[in-house]
Amino acid sequence: MKSVIERYNKSKEEHQQLANPTSEVKLWQKEAAMLRQQLQNLQENHRQIKGEELSGLSVKDLQNLENQLEMSLRGVRMKKGNLIHQENVELYKKVYGRRDVNEANRNAQLTNGLSIGEDPHVPVHLQLCQPQQQNQETQARTTKLG
Numbered sequence: 001m002k003s004v005i006e007r008y009n010k011s012k013e014e015h016q017q018l019a020n021p022t023s024e025v026k027l028w029q030k031e032a033a034m035l036r037q038q039l040q041n042l043q044e045n046h047r048q049i050k051g052e053e054l055s056g057l058s059v060k061d062l063q064n065l066e067n068q069l070e071m072s073l074r075g076v077r078m079k080k081g082n083l084i085h086q087e088n089v090e091l092y093k094k095v096y097g098r099r100d101v102n103e104a105n106r107n108a109q110l111t112n113g114l115s116i117g118e119d120p121h122v123p124v125h126l127q128l129c130q131p132q133q134q135n136q137e138t139q140a141r142t143t144k145l146g
Contacts, residue, residue, distance in 0.1 A: 047053045
């Protein structure tokens with residue numbers, strides 16, 4: 001019940017302050033002062049995280065700062081590990097994807113009658129040869145047709 005009354009009184013005061021223009025100026029001045037204090041606290045915290053201005057801190061404060069830094073570092077390391085893993089997966093796909101394409105090309109060459117063997121870098125020696133003699137039956141047909 002007490003908290004309800006306090007909230008009512010606070011709300012009533014705020015409503016009265018908004019009705020009075022000088023009170024509104026004071027309200028904005030108060031808000032600006034609070035924001036300046038927050039900015040100062042954030043700047044001090046930032047300097048401490050960077051390792052500056054640590055002389056006024058107690059052992060407990062230093063321990064809390066160290067724990068905060070360790071947690072932040074752990075998060076950075078996890079993010080880095082995930083990125084490296086993703087890059088490795090992409091590289092794996094590229095390497096083995098190319099291997100599959102190369103294997104398909106090699107199989108296509110083999111089906112065309114070329115035999116490369118085990119080592120694709122070994123040169124293939126080709127020679128020209130005379131056409132083979134056709135048998136007599138095939139020759140007779142060609143002479144009758146021509």
